[in-house]
Amino acid sequence: MPSSIHVSRRRFLRQTGLGLFALAGVPAWAQAMTMPTGPKLSPNKASPAFVPDVEIELVARQSSVAILPGQPTRVQQYVARLVKGPEGTLTNLPGSYLGPVMRLSKGQKVRIHFRNELSEPTIAHWHGMHVPALMDGHPMYAMDPGETFVYEFEVLNRASLNIYHPHPHEMTGRQVYHGLAGGILVNDEEEAALGLPAGEYEIPLVLQDRRFDADNQLVYVRHMHERMMGFHGDRILVNGRPDFAVEVASRAYRLRIMNGSNARIYKLGWDDGTPLTVIGTDGGLLEAPEVKPYVMLAPGERLDVWADFSGRGVGSQMVMRSLPFSGALPMMARRMMGEMMHSSLPLGSDYPLFTVRVTRRVSESPSLPRRLAKLSRYTLADTANPDKPLPLEISEGPMSMLLNRRPYAHDDLQPFERIPLGSIQLLEIFHGHGRSGEGMEHGGGPGMGMHGGMGMMGHRGMGMMGGHGGGMEGGMGMMMSMAHPIHLHGQSFQVVSRTVSGAVLEDYASVREGFVDSGWKDTVLTMPGERIRLIKPFQDFKGLFMYHCHNLEHEDMGMMREFSIE
Numbered sequence: 001m002p003s004s005i006h007v008s009r010r011r012f013l014r015q016t017g018l019g020l021f022a023l024a025g026v027p028a029w030a031q032a033m034t035m036p037t038g039p040k041l042s043p044n045k046a047s048p049a050f051v052p053d054v055e056i057e058l059v060a061r062q063s064s065v066a067i068l069p070g071q072p073t074r075v076q077q078y079v080a081r082l083v084k085g086p087e088g089t090l091t092n093l094p095g096s097y098l099g100p101v102m103r104l105s106k107g108q109k110v111r112i113h114f115r116n117e118l119s120e121p122t123i124a125h126w127h128g129m130h131v132p133a134l135m136d137g138h139p140m141y142a143m144d145p146g147e148t149f150v151y152e153f154e155v156l157n158r159a160s161l162n163i164y165h166p167h168p169h170e171m172t173g174r175q176v177y178h179g180l181a182g183g184i185l186v187n188d189e190e191e192a193a194l195g196l197p198a199g200e201y202e203i204p205l206v207l208q209d210r211r212f213d214a215d216n217q218l219v220y221v222r223h224m225h226e227r228m229m230g231f232h233g234d235r236i237l238v239n240g241r242p243d244f245a246v247e248v249a250s251r252a253y254r255l256r257i258m259n260g261s262n263a264r265i266y267k268l269g270w271d272d273g274t275p276l277t278v279i280g281t282d283g284g285l286l287e288a289p290e291v292k293p294y295v296m297l298a299p300g301e302r303l304d305v306w307a308d309f310s311g312r313g314v315g316s317q318m319v320m321r322s323l324p325f326s327g328a329l330p331m332m333a334r335r336m337m338g339e340m341m342h343s344s345l346p347l348g349s350d351y352p353l354f355t356v357r358v359t360r361r362v363s364e365s366p367s368l369p370r371r372l373a374k375l376s377r378y379t380l381a382d383t384a385n386p387d388k389p390l391p392l393e394i395s396e397g398p399m400s401m402l403l404n405r406r407p408y409a410h411d412d413l414q415p416f417e418r419i420p421l422g423s424i425q426l427l428e429i430f431h432g433h434g435r436s437g438e439g440m441e442h443g444g445g446p447g448m449g450m451h452g453g454m455g456m457m458g459h460r461g462m463g464m465m466g467g468h469g470g471g472m473e474g475g476m477g478m479m480m481s482m483a484h485p486i487h488l489h490g491q492s493f494q495v496v497s498r499t500v501s502g503a504v505l506e507d508y509a510s511v512r513e514g515f516v517d518s519g520w521k522d523t524v525l526t527m528p529g530e531r532i533r534l535i536k537p538f539q540d541f542k543g544l545f546m547y548h549c550h551n552l553e554h555e556d557m558g559m560m561r562e563f564s565i566e
Helices: 002-016 172-177 224-228 331-336 454-461 475-480 502-508 552-557
Strands: 054-065 073-084 101-105 109-117 124-127 148-154 160-166 182-187 202-210 235-238 245-249 252-259 266-270 276-281 284-292 295-297 302-308 317-322 351-360 390-397 400-403 423-431 484-488 493-500 523-526 530-538 543-549 560-565
Touching (some): 124 148, 160 172, 172 552, 182 202, 182 252, 224 552, 235 351, 423 523, 493 502
Parallel strands (some): 054 109, 101 182, 202 252, 390 423
Antiparallel strands (some): 109 148, 124 160, 160 182, 266 317, 276 284, 276 302, 317 351, 484 523
């Protein structure tokens, strides 16, 4: 009898979702997932036929950096050396554990010798860059310690801010958290003709949250709930530094902002209510500047902000804050976790990010261009599947974060994940809460609810909560739904529409004005109850390209799939 009771209780916890919290105390050593990661492939070597314009040696290694007063913090760090290329290709951020900023130009041929000096496997992904599949940093190319992978590619991107970071399966979150990340600034002639702020007037700002112990060492994922919700630190670092401040002149600047956090979502806004003037997103410049009261920025997203301090007196200052918002965490977490979720820096609260101080007056400043860039706009008529979007279904459950109802497994392709080379596809991201492991039809759509278990409780015990008629709005599915930044490797995409309905509307009102969807994107924040349609080209390169949640703990749990471009 006691055994039977125990099994029944465990089954109840898993089916109701309470298991998410009952298992929160599982120790870190027991949290490793066991999903197949695919074959171990030999590292790529340099091709004699490839003649680079830029050649870089990049190393991932153990290091220590003084971040807080007192004892140095042990980190993992990218260190680079320019072998060939223009002066200024590499710029180190002063006193930071972050990798150097790489400045490249459209049309350049780039070779990067990446050596692993860590004590564990790693591989580098060029987030936002349009490169061949072999060069994209797929987990199957993760290198053992001591190995070197040679990347060779031509820069096809338009001017934009991109990221390089590790992508070994089940280890990405931990390696990024411990310091492995850097920025890639691509320039092109269209951008150069605008005369935008450059040099000291163009400031990269990498936002990250971290948690330190009493010895100044990084603390990461102590409980399972920190993996399920994504890890949130209790201290903000900018460019790897605490209490970050920038000294500026009374003129216009260009702030290149990157969310380098594992899971934290920011709602950016100036403390004095000054609107943000956005000139670009992940994939580069917008057609024209957009003025926003605030801007949402999820992990993996980037923002290009025109910040004009003209007319502000010497000694004045502005503080960029993350403003209050709600709805990003599951209702179940908010209602039931109580002290488990206690933090001095709760997600969605109001806190400072960095300070800008005007320290000198100048008489001249560039003017904000009315037109920025010429963008080619896709329509449904351009897509190969206007009536049958490719599904990217989000589902959450106890110990389970999935895309298209299946955990990541190398080469576990569903029919709709095979994409013809050269095609332009309509995709739809939505919360479906389908049963783990089930296949799904291409374009499954709104009617796909849960089956059995909590699906029955959703209909009988708690009732529907409005919306599309049977997906995430039903019962416990709604209670477990949370925000996910969805990242697609390869070419950038264009957001066509966002729709939201049901019980989430009040929460959604706190974020809805902060989306900048008019430009090119590679990562899009999907809120609970939201459906996002986007158009993405699949051009130039065949092979396997990942798509996944950029909440890095979710990615490591298997919330990741592949497209095969054929």
